[in-house]
Amino acid sequence: MSVPTHVETRKFTRGLSKPGTAAELRQSVSEAVRTSVLVVKPRVVEPLDYESVLVQRKTQILSDGLRDMLLFPLEDFQVCMLPRQIRTLCPSIPPHALREAQSLFVQECIKSYISDWHVVNYKYEDYSSDFRQLPNKVSRPDNLAQHVFEVDEDVDKDEVNQMHTQTHLSALSPSC
Numbered sequence: 815m816s817v818p819t820h821v822e823t824r825k826f827t828r829g830l831s832k833p834g835t836a837a838e839l840r841q842s843v844s845e846a847v848r849t850s851v852l853v854v855k856p857r858v859v860e861p862l863d864y865e866s867v868l869v870q871r872k873t874q875i876l877s878d879g880l881r882d883m884l885l886f887p888l889e890d891f892q893v894c895m896l897p898r899q900i901r902t903l904c905p906s907i908p909p910h911a912l913r914e915a916q917s918l919f920v921q922e923c924i925k926s927y928i929s930d931w932h933v934v935n936y937k938y939e940d941y942s943s944d945f946r947q948l949p950n951k952v953s954r955p956d957n958l959a960q961h962v963f964e965v966d967e968d969v970d971k972d973e974v975n976q977m978h979t980q981t982h983l984s985a986l987s988p989s990c
Contacts, residue, residue, distance in 0.1 A: 889937060896931040 868875065868884070875881050907927050915921045936942075940949045 887938070891937060892935045894933045894935060896933055898928065898930050 875884055878884070905928075907924055912921060912924050912928070915924055
């Protein structure tokens with residue numbers, strides 16, 4: 815076997831004249847790459863103000879045939895107030911506790927125990943789920959009426975006549 819006489823050098827190292835320049839070259843290349851790549855930040859898109867769009871395009875919406883799809887129903891919800899039900903003989907919170915509470919958090923906690931309930935009822939809540947669970951306004955009868963066709967009536971009459979003649983003939987024939 816022959817041993818190679820010259821040591822192979824990489825092209826990168828051949829181009830360097832003095833030691834220590836490889837690190838400098840790598841650093842300069844990485845800085846050049848960092849500065850050349852522009853970081854594009856996504857622009858922030860403000861949400862659409864639905865009410866202002868309706869006001870701006872009022873005349874266009876009023877003349878549109880499908881305006882009912884754009885506009886919310888006026889009486890979509892109803893707010894009711896239910897009085898709090900006290901189910902104990904003596905209240906769990908003393909009547910002067912709200913006045914004596916110094917912390918805002920404690921005051922709000924006490925109010926949640928003694929204030930009336932505000933209930934929001936949505937008129938179209940039944941229509942807000944899956945289309946297969948929509949309310950069915952049409953009442954369907956449990957048992958549907960059975961359809962009778964003329965062809966069936968003719969076949970039934972023929973069968974009745976045939977049975978009647980067979981029974982009549984069997985009654986006339988002598989038995990053994």
